[in-house]
Amino acid sequence: MISDILVIIVMVTGLLFFVATTVGIIRFPDFYSRVHAAGKGDTLSTTLFLGGAILFIMRDFSWDAMLTAGKLLLIVFYIFIASPTATHAIIDAGYEFRVPYWTRSSDKKGTEGDEANEENMDNGFYPEDLKG
Amino acid sequence: MNLEPFFIAMAVAILFLMLCNLYRVVAGPTVIDRMLGVNVIGIKTTVLIVLIGIIDGRVEMFIDITLAYALLNFITTLAAARFYQRISQPAPSEPEEALVAPSAGPEVEDVDAPEAASDPGRKETP
Amino acid sequence: MTWDASLLWQFDILVLVMMVICAVTALALQGLLSSAIVTGAYSFLICLMWTHMMAVDVAFTEAAVGAAISTVIFLGTAQYINRWIKKDPPREQGIKQLTLVIGVICAVMMLSATRDLPDWADPASPASTHLSPGYIEQGYHETATPNVVTAVLADYRGYDTMFEAVVVFAAALVVMVLLRRTSHKHRKVLHLRPKREGRDTVLRGAAQSIIPVMQIFALYVLFHGHYSPGGGFQGGVIFGASFILLALCYNLKFSMNRFREHLVLWCCACGVLLYAGIGAACLGLGWNFLGYAALADLLGVSGKMARSYGILAVEIGVGITVMAVMVSLYYDLASGGDLEEGL
Amino acid sequence: MDDLFYFIISKYNYWAAIILLFIGLYGMIVRNNLMKKIIGMVIFQTAILLFFVSIGVKRGATVPILKFSPDKQPLLDAAAYANPLPHVLILTAIVVGVAVLGVALALLQKIQRVHGTIEEDEILEDMRK
Numbered sequence: 001m002i003s004d005i006l007v008i009i010v011m012v013t014g015l016l017f018f019v020a021t022t023v024g025i026i027r028f029p030d031f032y033s034r035v036h037a038a039g040k041g042d043t044l045s046t047t048l049f050l051g052g053a054i055l056f057i058m059r060d061f062s063w064d065a066m067l068t069a070g071k072l073l074l075i076v077f078y079i080f081i082a083s084p085t086a087t088h089a090i091i092d093a094g095y096e097f098r099v100p101y102w103t104r105s106s107d108k109k110g111t112e113g114d115e116a117n118e119e120n121m122d123n124g125f126y127p128e129d130l131k132g
Numbered sequence: 133m134n135l136e137p138f139f140i141a142m143a144v145a146i147l148f149l150m151l152c153n154l155y156r157v158v159a160g161p162t163v164i165d166r167m168l169g170v171n172v173i174g175i176k177t178t179v180l181i182v183l184i185g186i187i188d189g190r191v192e193m194f195i196d197i198t199l200a201y202a203l204l205n206f207i208t209t210l211a212a213a214r215f216y217q218r219i220s221q222p223a224p225s226e227p228e229e230a231l232v233a234p235s236a237g238p239e240v241e242d243v244d245a246p247e248a249a250s251d252p253g254r255k256e257t258p
Numbered sequence: 259m260t261w262d263a264s265l266l267w268q269f270d271i272l273v274l275v276m277m278v279i280c281a282v283t284a285l286a287l288q289g290l291l292s293s294a295i296v297t298g299a300y301s302f303l304i305c306l307m308w309t310h311m312m313a314v315d316v317a318f319t320e321a322a323v324g325a326a327i328s329t330v331i332f333l334g335t336a337q338y339i340n341r342w343i344k345k346d347p348p349r350e351q352g353i354k355q356l357t358l359v360i361g362v363i364c365a366v367m368m369l370s371a372t373r374d375l376p377d378w379a380d381p382a383s384p385a386s387t388h389l390s391p392g393y394i395e396q397g398y399h400e401t402a403t404p405n406v407v408t409a410v411l412a413d414y415r416g417y418d419t420m421f422e423a424v425v426v427f428a429a430a431l432v433v434m435v436l437l438r439r440t441s442h443k444h445r446k447v448l449h450l451r452p453k454r455e456g457r458d459t460v461l462r463g464a465a466q467s468i469i470p471v472m473q474i475f476a477l478y479v480l481f482h483g484h485y486s487p488g489g490g491f492q493g494g495v496i497f498g499a500s501f502i503l504l505a506l507c508y509n510l511k512f513s514m515n516r517f518r519e520h521l522v523l524w525c526c527a528c529g530v531l532l533y534a535g536i537g538a539a540c541l542g543l544g545w546n547f548l549g550y551a552a553l554a555d556l557l558g559v560s561g562k563m564a565r566s567y568g569i570l571a572v573e574i575g576v577g578i579t580v581m582a583v584m585v586s587l588y589y590d591l592a593s594g595g596d597l598e599e600g601l
Numbered sequence: 602m603d604d605l606f607y608f609i610i611s612k613y614n615y616w617a618a619i620i621l622l623f624i625g626l627y628g629m630i631v632r633n634n635l636m637k638k639i640i641g642m643v644i645f646q647t648a649i650l651l652f653f654v655s656i657g658v659k660r661g662a663t664v665p666i667l668k669f670s671p672d673k674q675p676l677l678d679a680a681a682y683a684n685p686l687p688h689v690l691i692l693t694a695i696v697v698g699v700a701v702l703g704v705a706l707a708l709l710q711k712i713q714r715v716h717g718t719i720e721e722d723e724i725l726e727d728m729r730k
């Protein structure tokens with residue numbers, strides 16, 4: 001009973017993080033902040049979902065269930081390695097192409113900044129190669 | 133307590149959020165934005181497969197697929213990143229020169245392969 | 259009403275709607291890379307669909323192939339072609355509309371024909387009542403293999419699988435013959451990946467921790483295919499993907515030093531030969547081609563265990579061929595055929 | 602209302618397969634770019650595979666891997682397992698599909714080398730010259 005409630009709590013927390021990830025991916029204004037949302041929120045919510053699954057499987061103890069739970073732990077570990085690595089690779093590619101980044105418009109005037117970048121962002125400019 | 137309705141609700145909720153993420157795949161202004169959306173969809177696919185397994189009652193049969201996804205998922209993303217690193221290098225301006233340039237051969241050799249060179253014993257084995 | 263709520267139709271409909279959106283997007287977008295990447299999302303969704311239809315072996319194959327191979331070879335090809343699509347020429351607008359009309363008419367005809375098909379997930383449908391119960395009920399007594407799909411794949415339908423392996427082998431040869439260039443006159447413009455001191459450390463660290471696990475997991479999938487989803491096709495694809503990952507994290511030369519091209523071709527041929535050789539050995543012992551029960555005396559086991567071992571040997575052959583073919587496809591397509599600098 | 606609901610529930614998978622089939626076919630015929638045609642081919646192919654696997658689904662069935670009772674006896678009830686035959690056919694078809702995709706992409710690279718373009722009308726013009 002307690003473990004069931006624990007499963008529900010963990011999974012609902014994971015769902016909340018996934019909602020936050022989705023909002024971030026849809027609503028954030030530029031590429032870098034979207035990668036930020038995906039890299040952190042997605043990994044954490046996946047970990048929580050799979051953690052809930054592990055708790056559910058471990059409810060009644062048997063060696064088969066232990067083996068399955070061990071495999072799930074392995075999955076969590078490798079997602080924890082692979083997913084941030086993937087976002088790192090994406091952001092590296094974007095940085096190499098100088099994808100324009102977003103700045104707050106109030107900070108725009110009067111401060112030193114990358115003017116070309118701001119112009120690009122305003123005009124919706126993206127490197128040609130990245131649109132293909 | 134019967135948790136099956138909870139898992140079904142959870143699976144449908146995750147799918148609905150995946151549908152929202154699909155917006156980034158369809159509309160994303162650049163290719164790497166799309167890549168990001170596909171990455172999120174791929175990682176959540178692993179969760180959904182585990183949930184389907186739990187609902188079916190035989191998770192141990194579904195877990196291998198999930199492990200395969202966990203290990204393979206970032207190959208596509210990595211390939212896209214590598215692709216952009218390669219084409220960010222400007223092509224030689226003189227195509228005639230590039231057509232016959234034999235210097236391209238040795239240059240390939242020393243790009244990024246110090247491990248291969250420093251390790252001649254393992255070169256022979258697959 | 260006999261429909262069952264546990265079929266999760268909400269789930270199916272959401273996945274299918276997403277699949278249709280992905281398919282339309284992949285064909286409508288102007289850029290080629292975008293289309294290739296949307297096709298990757300399509301692959302994830304169809305894997306989900308197959309898992310939900312309880313086709314775990316199929317889902318496993320799709321997972322390995324869709325996540326590791328197809329998008330990578332799309333991207334590899336995109337390096338060597340024009341990535342920019344121009345607008346379709348206006349003179350074809352009429353043909354386009356005509357195609358649309360004919361397509362819609364055909365689709366409506368096929369949709370109306372679905373009324374005659376058995377209901378979805380009907381246990382009493384003709385496809386599920388004549389041949390397949392025999393495989394499920396007899397398969398374990400005859401082959402000692404709990405995974406019915408593996409038993410049918412390698413034993414009852416062994417010919418089919420053997421020629422599928424031959425087709426895959428032929429595809430690798432065709433790709434090599436099409437792309438290989440010997441003359442140095444037509445050397446293509448090489449885009450070298452820029453040197454990046456220290457910036458690949460994260461990727462290489464991740465690859466170093468993942469590649470060994472991937473290879474061990476591939477062997478597990480191959481040898482455990484009797485008792486869980488898996489088998490030669492899935493294990494081979496995952497093993498091949500480990501070399502692709504190596505090439506992506508370091509470079510093509512590095513991967514080719516580990517797994518040289520002539521060795522790849524030997525592996526391609528040896529897998530098919532192992533499969534056909536086992537079949538021929540059964541023939542030589544006086545049974546049918548691929549009748550593994552002939553090996554019983556040779557191995558000193560009962561007939562049904564001999565069939566189980568025969569299935570295992572055949573799966574190993576398939577695994578070697580598929581692994582080598584996937585690596586060969588990657589080497590050729592990602593380097594444009596001259597094997598010097600890949601993706 | 603219930604009848605309509607039952608009708609939709611019992612057929613939607615076939616409808617999805619047919620819709621995907623014609624999306625792929627339309628893309629293959631209409632798009633001018635050869636790579637788009639290849640993507641149309643992939644979608645066409647998966648639609649057929651989806652139809653095949655749909656045939657083998659059974660309500661209340663589990664994966665076609667035998668279950669064992671605690672005393673190691675297999676449960677041999679055909680109604681409890683999904684139909685394994687379509688799975689076998691489709692499993693091999695996917696790997697062959699990747700091989701076909703590889704050959705198609707190799708042809709694409711070769712066409713680009715010979716004609717310098719992968720647009721269908723430009724290739725035809727180039728061939729007429």
